[in-house]
Amino acid sequence: MGALRSVDPRFSPRPRHPARGIATAGRRESTLRGGEVSAWGRLLRANRAAASIASCCFCFRPSGGEEFRGRLSRDHHSRLGRSPTSFEAAALLIAHLSDPHLRPTGELYQGLVDSNAMFDAAVSHVNALDPAPDLVIVTGDIVDHGAPAEYEHARSALAAIRRPVLMLPGNHDEREAFRAAFAGRGYLPATGPLHFAAGDHGPVRILGLDITIPGEHGGEASEEACGWLEARLREEPARPTLVLMHQPPFQTGIACIDAYNCRGETRLEAILTSHPQVERVLCGHVHRFVMTRFANTVLVTAPSTTTAIALRLAPDAEPASFVEPPAFLLHQWRGDALVTHLVPVGRFRGPLPFF
Template identity: 55%
Template sequence: MLIAQISDPHVRPRGVLYHDIVDSNAMLMAAVRHLNTMTPRPDLVILSGDIVEKGEAAEYEVAREILAGIPMPLCVIPGNHDERDAFRAAFADHAYLPPSGPLSYTIGDRGPVRIVALDVTIPGAHHGIIDDERAAWLEQVLAAEPDRPTLIVMHQPPFDTGIPYMDPYACRNGARMAEIVARYPNVERIVCGHLHRAMQIRFGGTLLCTAPSTTTTIALQLDRAATDATYLEPPALLLHHWKGDTGLVTHHIMIGNYPGPYSFA
């Protein structure tokens, strides 16, 4: 089973640039084209939040038009830049989304790996949280299939990265989530967005990784005095490859055309 993960496209209304600098819409189109040229194609595509920048209906309209170019099944979760009601309205045809409350759900009919999407966003805030409601929901759904390979998807990562201008907006109460996940060794991976960077960490007895953005890269600055900074590095996506004999292998793939291929390895 092949699961592609794209994240943080920050779509804007037609003709508007992301932060007046970047054509984020064109970059999401490039990501869609890249997904469609992959051989073999992914069985499922995950978009792990911040689909749009301002949570506006005009942005979601553009996002849906671009995402319509993905022929594979697509599952989405909101990020801190998404607006919950507008998100729910924009993806009303996605039957897996709940009609109210946090947009958490499970998908189990797309292959051997079950998808558990955990919405940790808080309307009006940039950080996420594992509160009583979310903790109880996660425990319940993991307990329902304790032997099935499972991939947990969320937006804000539940750990501190050391980047001073990002960590205040992490998912809080991460230790509570780690305690729950540690009881279920069938959790193959936790995947997040939000950071616009690829990172890996051991978490709750499994591996947690964050996806790069299809648009911009947040600077890796570990100095406590560092201030906000972003680069226009090559955009990328993650490909999670499930095989029964190895489990889940995660690949970092650059989006775009580069010199090659050459006849050596």
């Protein structure tokens, strides 16, 4: 049998179940003579269900555990207590890289992996996207040891990105060296934590929250950081907003990395819950793509452009990393919803003449 195309649930001859989002199949699709179940019917139903689920992936914004982003056009504005604005009329495409752990030229990450070459490959992939992203964000651990020679290489590597770039530090960065290396980009503060607000890159506002603690691997949503965030969110309550931070404020189930997550999550959650314009909280640190609900919004961590931390969920699992295919995220603001895609870096077999 030749390859079968996945069926778009919008064109199914029978409607999807309104609650489950699963396509219901007609009798002719599920039975053959003698009552035998048709393999085609089973595959068709499976494809419909998968397509239906995929159409919801990364597009929901939970509110009280009920609201999905597919319903956004109906109730988004009432939830914000406002009428549609020009922010919903424009689109925005954001490439989201994280944790490149760049090293001085010629040196390997952990003495084993060429993180510099892997980042260059990710940048080449981003530059080749069609359509091109409007903005590139990098959520921390730009370099591995915070050394001047690493930042010198990072400046060169980042210069290859053809679009505007916004970055915030991670636990492997050194705050003052980071500030000195990237001060010329014009969005970082001259003193203190490296928080930033960027509203000139399209319809979505970007808030970078520096939760790093100098000399420590964990982060903290401190009173100072949360006060800064709340003040910025109050400035434009009607504008779709992304909040960037390095360490995520939740438990991933990977014990070795959860020991160094973001403390003060209750304080942060209270602020974000009171500001429904926050479309995503975007993090790094975990070296894996992870998604969860947090503070009535969606929180995702981006994979690293270098090694992946092993997905070992046993509490006593031995920490490890793998050289998995690197990847980045692509966030598309579509006028009234934010859609997130996972993009593997590299060349793969295809394109093949089916979908």
